[in-house]
Amino acid sequence: MPINLQKGQKVDLTKGNPSLKNIMVGLGWDVNAFDSGADFDLDAAAFMVGENGKCPTEREFIFYGNLEHNSGAVKHMGDNLTGGGDGDDEQIEVDLTIIPANVSRVVFTVTIYDAELRRQNFGQVSNAFIRIVDTATGSELIRYDLGEDFSIETAVVVGELYRHNGEWKFNAIGSGFQGGLAALCGHYGIEVA
Template identity: 40%
Template sequence: MAINLQKGQTIDLRKNDKGESVYDLSQVTIGLGWDVRQKQSGFLGKLFGGKEEEYDLDAIAFLLDSNGKVANLGRTVQTQNGRHVGLYEGDVIFFNSMKHPSGHIWLTGDNRTGAGDGDDEQIIVKLDQLDQRYQKILFVVSIYQGREKNQHFGMVENAFIRAVDARGKEIAKYSLSGDATMNGKCSMVFSEVYRHNGEWKFRAIGEPYNTDNFVDILKNYTYQ
């Protein structure tokens, strides 16, 4: 049975709550889901067909070395429309660089609405094959253009991050619903997976940030 985590709680990813090694970590899915709190629609909203805003929550992963830093920040490339995109093919997995060069961790896609049940975004990682130089993976969630659109985690409910093993068994889940303490917070360090004595651990963090740009958080984890 999956473990529902509290903020700050840590578990062993391979073992269940009885200490039995039951989970297959050859491929682990880190799934993110959320709902947007529905606004109370008055008469005018109904009359003019008021439409709920879309919230674009982005899942990001930082691959950290033994010093807790991102060693490879990738490179800058020019896209077909002439834009310059940084952090490409480095140790940061995000919407502009969705697959790590090793092939052992990747982002499946970008869901812009949070509509529907289940995971809205997924990062998949082959933990058993991940190079030893990676000691920790930090999972960050940011609301795209949250500051500009006045969108924040206080407006998000039923947000969760969960770990599912290669056989589809849910290992752990950390749920977080927005409240007044989350007002104005546009990014969240949701959780981390890290090595400890040869085993992989999963820790629920839930640390909010004002910024809607994950690069501001990344600066805390670089050598530069």
């Protein structure tokens, strides 16, 4: 039975479950009924950040254009262009045991591709969630439903894995950003062309 988190809640992942090694982070969403005339393409990404809250290099930004960190610790399973169907729309696999020592947090985000051009925002998205699954057992450990707190935002920091006293924890963040992926990249120290 998964733990259902509320915004701001933190939970231990490895302390009570020391054998936990590989997890799958699933992100999903639905688009509200009204039609903006263009498809919604939401994109999940992971920022592998150090103690200073910034990515050490651009290689620690894992997204549809850079699917795997060179350590193999974080792997994006590919871009879903429509968000159609039930279940996870995009998935990111994480091996907790090989996350580089200079990475203290792995931050999971969802952005709307070309949001400004298509006049789209998270006010038009519903049922957004993040869930963490133990890959070895297939059991869902954590689920966080974002709720409908967003209106004009085009990017959301959904949650983060973070290292605390040698253990991994998860923090349900759920905070919105304006400015889409470019704003998030700037926030985490990635220069955008």
